[in-house]
Amino acid sequence: MDICPLLLQVPPTVYYIPDFITEAEESYLLHRIESSPKPKWTQLSNRRLQNWGGLPHPKGMLSEKLPPWLDQICARVSDLGAFGDKRANHVLVNEYQPGQGIMPHEDGPLYYPTVSNLTVGSHSVLKFYHPVSEKTSPSTTETMGDHAEPTQPVGAESSFDSRHFASMLLERRSLFLMRDEMYTKYLHGIDELRSDTLDKNIVNIDRCRSNIGNTLERGVRVSLTIRHVPNVLKTKIFVGLRR
Ligand SMILES: O=C(O)CCC(=O)C(=O)O
Known part of the structure; x- marks a missing residue:
């Protein structure tokens, strides 16, 4: 497995693994995601999402068993040592x-401080930002799992450009991991664009099929953010009829 930290322009630590899954695995994952029951989808203003494994909560997550097709991919990422001796x-x-x-x-x-992200269907460009001031940072932090849509602090947008310090091209079938300060301190986001012109801020370009200056049209991209939630409630819910 080719897993190489990109330490040149990005603070510790990010990893980029091209072709982490095969084309057949990508098609299978897309099929499973698309054929999930409709109520599994939550529509947000700028994307839709599915939450699997339980809803992370400061008091602990009531965990739900992952379906086998997700459990397998979680095992593969966990086997890289992404979450220490823990499993996604x-x-x-x-x-x-x-x-x-x-x-x-x-x-x-709410998560073990490593996040892994598998990209399927189409590419994207993930951008990294220096943290906002203490006054504005709470509104851009996920505090109740991922159903909380990140909101934009008033007046913050104009300063995003000045806080942007690196970007990563996430090609389809690639796995991306970030940990340490890249997780705990810096912000990440994806611009609302229909295409991406690759510029010199793309720190992993040497490991990608594209080159600086290329313009990539975006298709429908699905990402799987795979994490370990340490705080899991021991309570079990029994559903059944009492006699
Ligand atoms: O879709 C992505 O690559 C990013 C997702 C993300 O940042 C998140 O789920 O918190």
């Missing part, structure tokens, strides 16, 4: 139409 137990599936993205945000304290 939570997957957030985000689907972006061309022109959709996600506001810069931090992932918050």
Whole structure:
């Protein structure tokens, strides 16, 4: 497995693994995601998502068993040592139409401080930002799982450009991992664009099929954000009829 930290322009630590899954595995995952029951989808203003494994909560997550098709991919990522000796137990599936993205945000304290992200269907460009001031940062942090849509602090947008310091091209079938300060301190987000012109901020370009200056049209991209939620409630829910 080729897993190489990109340490040149990005603070510790990010990893980019091209072709982490095969084309057949990508098609299978897309099929499983698309054929999930309709109520599994939550429509947000700029994307739709599926939450698997339970809803992370400061008081603990009431965990739900992952379906085998997600459990397998979680095992593969966990086997890289992404979560120490722990196993991924939570997957957030985000689907972006061309022109959709996600506001810069931090992932918050509910997860083991490594996040892994598998891209299927189409590419995207993930951008990294220096943190906003303490006054504005709480509104861009996920504090109640991932159903909380990151909101934009008033007056913050104009300063995003000045806080942007690196970008990563996430090609389809690639796995991306970030940990340490890239997880705990910096923000990440995806611009709402229909195409991406690759510029010199793309720190992983040497490991991609494209080159600086290329313009890539976005298709429908689905990402699987695979994480470990440490705080899981021991309570079990029994559903059944009392006699
Ligand atoms: O879709 C992506 O690549 C990013 C998703 C993300 O940032 C998140 O789920 O918190």
